[in-house]
Amino acid sequence: MANVYKFTISKAETTQKTPKHILKLSVNEKREFLNSFDRIFSDVDGVVWTVNECIPRAAEGFKALSDAGKKYSFVTNNGVRSESEYAQRFKEIGIEFNANEFVYPAKSVVQYLDSINFKGLIYVMATDNFKKSLREAGYEYIFGPLKIIKETYSDLANHIFSNEPVRAVILDVDFNMSSLNLIRAHLFLRHPDCILILGASDKLLPFAKGVDIIGPSSFAKIIAESSKKRLITLGKPGKDLAELLVKNFRIKDRKRVLMIGDMLEQDIGFGTQCGFQTLLMLSGGCNLEKMLAETNTVNIPDYYADSMGDFIELLKDLKKAEV
Numbered sequence: 568m569a570n571v572y573k574f575t576i577s578k579a580e581t582t583q584k585t586p587k588h589i590l591k592l593s594v595n596e597k598r599e600f601l602n603s604f605d606r607i608f609s610d611v612d613g614v615v616w617t618v619n620e621c622i623p624r625a626a627e628g629f630k631a632l633s634d635a636g637k638k639y640s641f642v643t644n645n646g647v648r649s650e651s652e653y654a655q656r657f658k659e660i661g662i663e664f665n666a667n668e669f670v671y672p673a674k675s676v677v678q679y680l681d682s683i684n685f686k687g688l689i690y691v692m693a694t695d696n697f698k699k700s701l702r703e704a705g706y707e708y709i710f711g712p713l714k715i716i717k718e719t720y721s722d723l724a725n726h727i728f729s730n731e732p733v734r735a736v737i738l739d740v741d742f743n744m745s746s747l748n749l750i751r752a753h754l755f756l757r758h759p760d761c762i763l764i765l766g767a768s769d770k771l772l773p774f775a776k777g778v779d780i781i782g783p784s785s786f787a788k789i790i791a792e793s794s795k796k797r798l799i800t801l802g803k804p805g806k807d808l809a810e811l812l813v814k815n816f817r818i819k820d821r822k823r824v825l826m827i828g829d830m831l832e833q834d835i836g837f838g839t840q841c842g843f844q845t846l847l848m849l850s851g852g853c854n855l856e857k858m859l860a861e862t863n864t865v866n867i868p869d870y871y872a873d874s875m876g877d878f879i880e881l882l883k884d885l886k887k888a889e890v
Contacts, residue, residue, distance in 0.1 A: 584867045586847065586858060590877050594888045597881055600870065604825040604844055607632065607639035608670075608812070610803075611653075613829030613851015614875060615641075615662065618775070622850045626661040628875025631882050633663070640668040642812065644767040644802045644833060647740055649696045650674075668816075672739050672766030673700035675801040675808055678815070679764070680706060680735070687734030690755050692741040692748050692786075693766065701737075709733070713743050727751045734758070738787045739766035739802075749790060756794035763791060768802035769833060773852045803828075804837035813841065827875075829853055831866040839865045850874040 592600060615625045629639060650666060657664035677700055689708040691698060701708050716722045726747060733755040755761055769782030791798040801808045818824060821842035828834020829851025838845035847858055847868040861867050
């Protein structure tokens with residue numbers, strides 16, 4: 568059976584916070600902020616680039632932080648692109664990419680399966696890239712069926728019942744997911760040893776400006792509630808991913824880590840649960856009005872900025888103050 572991780576949030580972390588713009592801090596506050604963290608975990612979409620274009624000065628912002636002695640790694644829920652595609656795009660815009668420290672759902676799921684010494688067949692609802700990661704890690708899986716069936720109970724029965732020894736159901740982004748797949752997953756989970764894993768845990772996915780689409784978390788919730796299985800979540804803001812991240816990066820002092828992202832729940836909520844400091848970028852999926860309207864303290868950032876380019880200005884301000 569899967570390990571159950573416990574995560575608690577201290578009383579201090581649940582008190583009301585007032586986000587501070589990093590460029591509106593005093594010189595001393597800017598210096599204290601910069602000196603308060605050594606490592607950065609950053610989202611990608613909405614911080615480095617949007618769907619169609621790179622965010623201005625993002626690469627320069629990360630370089631400035633690196634020159635200031637800060638280590639950074641990327642943690643994304645977007646597994647539609649392959650790792651090689653990410654590496655190529657980072658290279659094109661001039662951001663240093665370390666594949667060993669790049670965190671995305673398929674990679675985290677494989678690490679989790681390895682950690683529990685998982686043995687058995689997997690039923691997966693995910694992209695081809697996700698399936699490739701499972702296959703390369705030596706795991707066997709089945710998926711589908713990807714077809715339209717006759718609208719009769721007999722034809723439904725022919726496609727949902729199976730004797731295959733599935734011991735894990737895994738969900739991630741899957742543009743071909745159907746009710747047939749969800750029903751089949753539910754039936755596999757009747758086995759007492761079958762576990763339920765979610766990769767990307769977004770309720771909504773930004774698709775275009777002002778347009779969100781239903782994310783995999785909504786489908787996972789249906790299966791978890793119907794099967795009464797614990798949902799092991801290995802995408803932001805999952806607590807299982809939080810424990811994995813802290814362990815893999817050997818984080819000793821969580822308060823000396825800064826989580827940067829553009830989404831309140833997935834990024835800021837994740838960072839808060841991890842015990843990290845948090846910074847919201849207004850360059851992606853959340854604007855100032857939405858941030859100020861947030862009432863869930865867990866999702867309220869410690870700091871915010873317009874874009875990564877603000878770090879360039881912050882460091883310039885500190886350099887001027889030293890003259």
